[in-house]
Amino acid sequence: MKAQRLGGWMTRFKRCIDAQVGAAVSEKVIVEPERFDATTDYVQKAEWIRNAVERLEKEAGKPAAKKVMQACGMKCCGPTQHKRVKQFMKESKSVEELLARLNERGIGGGRLELKDRNTIVGGYDRCYCGRVKQTREPFPTDTYCQCSTGWYKSLFEAAFGRPVKVRLKQSIIQGADSCEFEIEFD
Known part of the structure; x- marks a missing residue:
């Protein structure tokens, strides 16, 4: 180049x-x-x-x-978000309370919930990525949206201080009505 x-x-x-x-x-x-x-x-x-x-x-x-x-998304979720989520975690008595704090502020889409003991579900009702949200043609694969899995991964690893796994279930820029994610933690 x-x-x-x-x-x-x-x-x-x-x-x-x-x-x-x-x-x-x-x-x-x-x-x-x-x-x-x-x-x-x-x-x-x-x-x-x-x-x-x-x-x-x-x-x-x-x-x-x-x-x-995913690496791009992990860089997008930077020190400011890490500092906030660590503070919210410190102030919370449970994962549910952490999610409520994040939801109150619209962080992570504003609709995070605990699905079971080790799984958080969340998503976006609109695409937050200014670079692609106005696409006229759906993206053929979910590769670009792995950026959001990286963002969630970075956020929740900062909160919990340990690795998490994030899966994209569906994506707006692939034609779905919403983006949906699952975040697994131990």
Whole structure:
């Protein structure tokens, strides 16, 4: 890739690709980034991302592409969210109380609930990702939305201080009415 300054999201995307699957892959995936950075048309941004994710899946394979997107989401959920969720956890006497605090503030979609002893379910009634929410064509796979699984993973690992597993059940940009997730913890 030519030495050029990439915008904030694009820089994070490239760094995640480089870290997970290598710079040679990012050179094949990040094609004409100036088209993405220069436009204010979010339909065009969504189209650029859909095409980039398809290239990423082709070059790295779907499992690795999903890891890249999850890594992006983990970086998106940063120190401010970690600090807040740790404080909420400290102030809570139970997981249910933590979820109530998060829901009151609309964090994580505002409808988190404990499904059973070790599983939280949650989701979004609208797509929160400004880069893709105005897509005109559904995304063909759930790879891009692994970014949200990474966000939830980062948030709840900060809260609990231990690993969690997050599964995407359905996605708005794939045509569903809502995004739905399951978060498993021990």
